[in-house]
Amino acid sequence: MTKIELTVNSAKHTREVEDRTLLVDLLRDHLGLTGTHIGCDTSQCGCCTVHVNGRAIKSCTMLAVQARGAQIVTIEGMAKDGRLHPVQQAFTDCHGLQCGFCTPGMIMAVAALLNDNPHPSDAEIYHGLEGNLCRCTGYINIIKAVKQSAGVLRNG
Amino acid sequence: MSDTHTASRREDLRLITGRGRYASDWNLPGQLHAAFLRSDRAHAEIVSVNAAPALERPGVVAVFTGADAIAAGYTRFPLMANFTNRKGASLLKPERPVLAHGKVRFVGEAVALVVAESALAAHDALDAIEIEYRELSASVHVDDALASSASQLHVDVPGNLSLEWEAGDDAAVAKAFEQAAHVTRIKIGTTRVVASPMEPRSYVVSYDAAAASYDVYTSAQGISLLREQIATLTGVPAEKLRLHLRDVGGSFGQRSGVYPEHAALMIATKKLGRPVKWVSTRSEGFLSDAHGRAIQMSGELALDHDGRFLAARYEFTCDMGAYLTPGGPSGHLRNVAKCMTGVYRTPALYGAWKVVFTNAAPISAYRGAGRPDIAYVVERLVDKAASELKIDRAELRRRNFIPLDAFPYKSPTGGVYELSDFAGCLDKALPAADWAGFERRREAARKAGKLRGIGLAVVIEGTGAGQYPQDQVALEFDAQGKLSIYTTTLSGGQGHETTFAAVVAQTLGVAPEAVTLRESVLGKEIIGNNTGGSRALVATGSVCKLAAQKLIERARPLAAEALELEPSQLEYGEGAFRSRDCEKVIGLLDLAQKHISKNPHPLNLIAEGAFGSTFPNGCHIAEVEIDPDTGVTEIVSYVAVDDCGNVINHSIVEGQVHGGVTQGAGQVFGEHAVYDRDSGQLLTGSFSDYYMPRAGLIREIHLSEHPVPSKLNVLGAKGVGESGCTASLPTLANATMDALRPLGIQDLDMPFTPSKVWHAIQAAKVK
Ligand code: FES
Numbered sequence: 001m002t003k004i005e006l007t008v009n010s011a012k013h014t015r016e017v018e019d020r021t022l023l024v025d026l027l028r029d030h031l032g033l034t035g036t037h038i039g040c041d042t043s044q045c046g047c048c049t050v051h052v053n054g055r056a057i058k059s060c061t062m063l064a065v066q067a068r069g070a071q072i073v074t075i076e077g078m079a080k081d082g083r084l085h086p087v088q089q090a091f092t093d094c095h096g097l098q099c100g101f102c103t104p105g106m107i108m109a110v111a112a113l114l115n116d117n118p119h120p121s122d123a124e125i126y127h128g129l130e131g132n133l134c135r136c137t138g139y140i141n142i143i144k145a146v147k148q149s150a151g152v153l154r155n156g
Numbered sequence: 157m158s159d160t161h162t163a164s165r166r167e168d169l170r171l172i173t174g175r176g177r178y179a180s181d182w183n184l185p186g187q188l189h190a191a192f193l194r195s196d197r198a199h200a201e202i203v204s205v206n207a208a209p210a211l212e213r214p215g216v217v218a219v220f221t222g223a224d225a226i227a228a229g230y231t232r233f234p235l236m237a238n239f240t241n242r243k244g245a246s247l248l249k250p251e252r253p254v255l256a257h258g259k260v261r262f263v264g265e266a267v268a269l270v271v272a273e274s275a276l277a278a279h280d281a282l283d284a285i286e287i288e289y290r291e292l293s294a295s296v297h298v299d300d301a302l303a304s305s306a307s308q309l310h311v312d313v314p315g316n317l318s319l320e321w322e323a324g325d326d327a328a329v330a331k332a333f334e335q336a337a338h339v340t341r342i343k344i345g346t347t348r349v350v351a352s353p354m355e356p357r358s359y360v361v362s363y364d365a366a367a368a369s370y371d372v373y374t375s376a377q378g379i380s381l382l383r384e385q386i387a388t389l390t391g392v393p394a395e396k397l398r399l400h401l402r403d404v405g406g407s408f409g410q411r412s413g414v415y416p417e418h419a420a421l422m423i424a425t426k427k428l429g430r431p432v433k434w435v436s437t438r439s440e441g442f443l444s445d446a447h448g449r450a451i452q453m454s455g456e457l458a459l460d461h462d463g464r465f466l467a468a469r470y471e472f473t474c475d476m477g478a479y480l481t482p483g484g485p486s487g488h489l490r491n492v493a494k495c496m497t498g499v500y501r502t503p504a505l506y507g508a509w510k511v512v513f514t515n516a517a518p519i520s521a522y523r524g525a526g527r528p529d530i531a532y533v534v535e536r537l538v539d540k541a542a543s544e545l546k547i548d549r550a551e552l553r554r555r556n557f558i559p560l561d562a563f564p565y566k567s568p569t570g571g572v573y574e575l576s577d578f579a580g581c582l583d584k585a586l587p588a589a590d591w592a593g594f595e596r597r598r599e600a601a602r603k604a605g606k607l608r609g610i611g612l613a614v615v616i617e618g619t620g621a622g623q624y625p626q627d628q629v630a631l632e633f634d635a636q637g638k639l640s641i642y643t644t645t646l647s648g649g650q651g652h653e654t655t656f657a658a659v660v661a662q663t664l665g666v667a668p669e670a671v672t673l674r675e676s677v678l679g680k681e682i683i684g685n686n687t688g689g690s691r692a693l694v695a696t697g698s699v700c701k702l703a704a705q706k707l708i709e710r711a712r713p714l715a716a717e718a719l720e721l722e723p724s725q726l727e728y729g730e731g732a733f734r735s736r737d738c739e740k741v742i743g744l745l746d747l748a749q750k751h752i753s754k755n756p757h758p759l760n761l762i763a764e765g766a767f768g769s770t771f772p773n774g775c776h777i778a779e780v781e782i783d784p785d786t787g788v789t790e791i792v793s794y795v796a797v798d799d800c801g802n803v804i805n806h807s808i809v810e811g812q813v814h815g816g817v818t819q820g821a822g823q824v825f826g827e828h829a830v831y832d833r834d835s836g837q838l839l840t841g842s843f844s845d846y847y848m849p850r851a852g853l854i855r856e857i858h859l860s861e862h863p864v865p866s867k868l869n870v871l872g873a874k875g876v877g878e879s880g881c882t883a884s885l886p887t888l889a890n891a892t893m894d895a896l897r898p899l900g901i902q903d904l905d906m907p908f909t910p911s912k913v914w915h916a917i918q919a920a921k922v923k
């Protein structure tokens with residue numbers, strides 16, 4: 001067992017974890033942040049995407065101990081002061097979610113994508129979302145949501 | 157947050173903020189964790205099982221095996237619909253112990269259950285269980301399973317054949333074929349696919365010894381059917397099964413039935429006296445979730461000199477996997493027979509089915525359940541006939557459409573189609589796709605070194621009639637005077653909270669926010685169907701409307717009393733009762749508020765209705781471009797004209813079509829659960845090997861509605877959940893074939909993977 005400290009959604013946490021505990025399990029099981037989902041065991045679905053020190057990371061591919069001292073944002077930390085993040089807003093505006101299981105990971109991936117590239121082309125959006133699977137929407141409305149939120153973020 | 161939120165759907169806010177509650181989000185105090193040891197053999201006798209070493213592992217509490225399943229008597233799965241053939245034989249349904257006993261019959265079958273203090277500890281202990289197998293030869297393909305040399309999966313199923321079934325008139329078809337000027341033949345099939353909703357299966361089960369009842373926390377497609385099925389499998393009375401169902405991360409038919417894991421966990425929790433939680437990994441999901449489709453089909457179409465259809469004959473060989481799921485082959489038989497004539501007047505029709513066991517994961521419903529399969533073979537056959545006869549594909553269809561004056565149309569194999577305007581859908585779709593200008597685009601592509609093709613399909617499907625003869629909906633006011641709708645359906649993304657609330661709110665003339673949908677809630681004594689078969693809005697949605705109308709009538713005398721008038725003196729509209737002169741008014745919700753101290757609330761009610769199968773239909777057109785150097789097919793454009801009857805929420809309907817078309821595209825271009833024909837191992841057991849549609853596969857869908865309201869239900873709805881899949885399978889395949897046909901390629905089948913297409917092109921060049 002190792003003792004780690006990390007910041008999640010602006011709150012500091014200290015936990016004892018097994019060396020092999022995955023970050024996603026720390027978030028879900030130890031911190032009760034079940035908005036981050038697990039959709040696969042081969043790092044392919046992106047349901048578990050969170051931000052670690054400002055970068056989108058699949059939290060099933062990172063050990064909890066590797067996140068020691070990190071600043072982590074999960075889907076629960078995206079809305080601020082009662083206002084949805086523009087990407088969250090765009091997903092609902094554009095009907096970019098159906099069952100919603102992929103959605104937290106999608107939103108985290110899109111927010112990071114737009115942070116890195118505020119003006120993505122269609123091809124860059126497809127490429128940026130290659131690691132996020134959605135079984136419900138056919139992605140068409142997700143792409144719309146990416147474009148809407150890109151516009152809002154650029155102007156905001 | 158709610159005041160700044162402008163959600164298009166009622167369910168969205170919790171889902172985009174991470175506050176949804178899916179099955180694996182449940183945790184109970186004191187819970188233990190489960191992991192299943194799964195067979196790594198496709199077909200073998202179990203000589204011995206030694207679980208003792210696993211019990212030595214840290215954290216392990218107990219191990220359960222097939223012997224426990226036999227002791228509990230958990231071996232007989234329910235079968236939602238049996239089928240009997242003309243000789244009087246019914247489906248042979250072998251027993252299936254919830255943990256394998258005596259034999260394993262597919263790779264991934266649960267053999268033992270380890271329960272431990274943590275999920276990691278349970279998984280760690282799996283490899284300590286010692287199992288000795290005696291291997292048998294395995295048949296993962298229907299042809300192998302039907303061969304005389306095949307080893308039999310079940311002692312009570314000779315030849316691995318569960319049933320031979322038929323529909324239609326064989327003799328009339330044979331006669332028509334004798335008179336035919338032309339016969340077109342095709343042999344194709346739908347691949348075995350894995351529904352793969354993004355949420356893996358997960359169950360938390362606990363036992364209350366005092367009440368002899370079980371609490372089951374999971375995701376499903378509705379409360380009634382799953383509870384009944386668990387009861388049938390385990391013998392535990394339905395009222396002792398308390399199901400807790402909330403958000404569902406996609407279903408697509410795969411969650412329609414009881415699974416062995418439900419019952420195995422019940423054995424464990426009862427024995428151990430603590431809740432037990434199991435969360436499937438994706439890898440074991442690929443092995444053990446019900447798979448879908450997998451029908452080998454051959455079709456023959458007889459035409460006269462003018463290209464009019466005289467008769468059609470089909471053979472269907474249905475791969476059921478190793479056992480019958482509760483859904484069994486009902487989609488493969490009933491849904492296929494119902495729409496075997498497609499959208500055409502075909503005077504004589506005959507189909508023959510074989511329902512076959514193989515050493516593969518059991519098959520159940522998957523989005524469309526037989527509907528996409530029959531549409532695929534019919535529409536490919538028609539395209540091939542058009543090419544052989546050199547008749548324009550749209551024209552050949554037009555010549556044979558069931559005309560408007562022939563409805564209601566009784567198909568020779570069962571379905572009674574309600575009014576549909578196939579020509580109208582086609583007429584809308586052709587210009588939208590610029591069908592007429594296609595040859596120019598083909599030529600331009602050719603100059604750029606690409607093969608371009610355009611394809612269309614006109615399809616119809618019968619939506620699910622439901623397992624229960626009627627659907628009930630309850631309307632109840634709570635202590636704060638808020639109105640809730642209770643149904644037995646369960647949305648897996650279809651947006652019922654928005655749509656059903658809209659139906660009730662519109663009927664009552666109140667704001668949608670005044671009404672909240674609560675689906676599949678424990679303790680509501682209503683009976684009704686699952687979500688599935690594209691029927692939730694058609695049937696349950698219709699009863700929502702009836703319930704709202706009933707509420708108005710139930711409220712009328714109370715309103716009269718409040719306004720000191722006779723009930724007959726009141727008019728209802730815009731959410732309020734009014735005297736004729738409009739002098740006296742009382743809002744329905746205010747009236748309800750006046751009575752909240754009464755228990756039960758006098759306006760609470762249950763409405764019911766029986767609404768059967770409807771017939772969504774439409775015309776889809778796709779254009780594709782193939783790079784002959786790589787075999788990669790790109791979907792260049794997609795047009796969908798759908799008649800799903802009256803629409804309540806257009807963006808939800810659009811979303812359903814997007815999702816359905818994309819799942820179809822996934823199957824056409826890559827999805828395929830492939831088992832090694834010798835070893836019986838699943839070769840496509842993860843998202844790295846199993847093709848999944850990704851962003852950009854279909855970039856846009858031009859959608860138009862062509863509604864012909866249904867007369868079979870009070871909403872005039874026809875359903876939309878499956879139509880995208882049903883239409884896109886033949887549409888995309890026909891487009892791809894159109895690109896390849898100029899090379900002389902006639903009979904390529906799905907999945908049109910780059911390597912398959914490239915090889916076909918190379919082979920055609922050599923010819
Ligand atoms: S759960 Fe992390 S990528 Fe699938």
Ligand code: FES
Pocket residue numbers: 096097098099100101102103133134135136137354405406649
């Ligand atoms: S909305 Fe269901 S998986 Fe994306």
